[in-house]
Amino acid sequence: xxQVKQNSPSLSVQEGRISILNCDYTNSMFDYFLWYKKYPAxxxxxxxxxxxxxxxxxxxxxxxxxxxxxxxxxxxxxPSQPGDSAVYFCAASVANFGNEKLTFGTGTRLTIIx
Amino acid sequence: xxKVTQSSRYLVKRTxxxxxxxxxxxxxxENMFWYRQDPGLGLRLIYFSYDVKMKxxxxxxxGYSVSREKKERFxxxxxxxxxxxTSMYLCASSSGGSYYGYTFGSxxxxxxx
Numbered sequence: 001x002x003q004v005k006q007n008s009p010s011l012s013v014q015e016g017r018i019s020i021l022n023c024d025y026t027n028s029m030f031d032y033f034l035w036y037k038k039y040p041a042x043x044x045x046x047x048x049x050x051x052x053x054x055x056x057x058x059x060x061x062x063x064x065x066x067x068x069x070x071x072x073x074x075x076x077x078x079p080s081q082p083g084d085s086a087v088y089f090c091a092a093s094v095a096n097f098g099n100e101k102l103t104f105g106t107g108t109r110l111t112i113i114x
Numbered sequence: 115x116x117k118v119t120q121s122s123r124y125l126v127k128r129t130x131x132x133x134x135x136x137x138x139x140x141x142x143x144e145n146m147f148w149y150r151q152d153p154g155l156g157l158r159l160i161y162f163s164y165d166v167k168m169k170x171x172x173x174x175x176x177g178y179s180v181s182r183e184k185k186e187r188f189x190x191x192x193x194x195x196x197x198x199x200t201s202m203y204l205c206a207s208s209s210g211g212s213y214y215g216y217t218f219g220s221x222x223x224x225x226x227x
Contacts, residue, residue: 009154034215043118043204043218044157089156091215099145099164100208101172102216106156 003027004092006105014113019077021108023090026071030092034102035064035075038087047088048075077110085112117141120205120219127226133192135222137205144209146188147216148172148180151202163188195226 005024013019021035031052036044050057050064050073057064063076077084087107093100121136139146145164149157149172159172161180169180177199181189188207192199202223206216 004156006156036215041123041220043206043220044216045218046215049215091157101147101159101162103159104149104157106154 002106003030004090004103004105006088006090006108008108009106010109010111012111012113013080015082016079019075019080019084019110019112021075021077021088021090021110023073023075023105024071025073025092027092027094027103028071029094030103031095032093032100033064033066033073034091034093035062036089036091036104037084038089038107044089080110080112082112082114085110118205118207118217118219120203120222122222123220125222125224127192127195127224129196129226131192131195131226133195133224133226135190135192135203135205135224137188137190137219138186139188139207139217140186141207141209141217142185143207143217144185145207146182147206147208148178148188148190149204149206150174151204151221157204160190192224195224197226200224200226 034049035047038044066073089107090105091102118139147162148160163182179191204221205219208216
């Protein structure tokens with residue numbers, strides 16, 4: 001039972017344009033959402049997060065949007081750069097007094113075309 | 115620079131062998147996790163630990179066990195390796211509180227032949 005889904009396995013975007021990565025979830029108890037970026041032969045690195053009490057969070061070129069009614073979140077990267085080419089995972093958790101565990105999606109491979 | 119270190123980047127083991135994957139973190143984190151990453155399946159949680167000598171099953175614990183004798187070290191054990199355990203194994207740690215997320219190691223690519 002995949003509680004966090006990324007329906008697009010891959011995405012190609014021209015350099016300088018906007019990249020939009022999407023993620024859907026089924027568990028309404030999730031109250032925190034994160035995006036991770038992973039290069040080959042490296043571990044995932046934290047990119048940006050959002051609490052369920054917000055609908056938007058920005059950090060430089062990266063913005064995450066949360067639509068709780070649709071159980072959908074998205075990551076916008078503007079402008080896209082070649083170094084953004086990586087696999088992106090969304091993840092979600094339920095608050096548990098500091099003992100949270102993350103449930104990850106299946107990942108989207110983003111390729112930025114120079 | 116804070117780190118999660120996995121002892122091996124690549125391992126090749128034979129079917130039926132007992133395999134130990136080691137993970138050490140230097141951040142004094144309470145929480146540690148083992149995931150495996152497979153194409154099309156994303157990251158799936160195998161086991162996790164919120165304290166020394168404590169362990170809990172994740173989503174796919176079958177065929178695995180873990181050990182956490184010290185706070186900084188979390189070991190994943192494949193009791194009898196099988197070919198379907200060929201995968202990328204990722205260890206992570208966190209201080210608790212989703213806001214900070216996890217810090218991951220670089221991964222161990224295990225091939226069982």
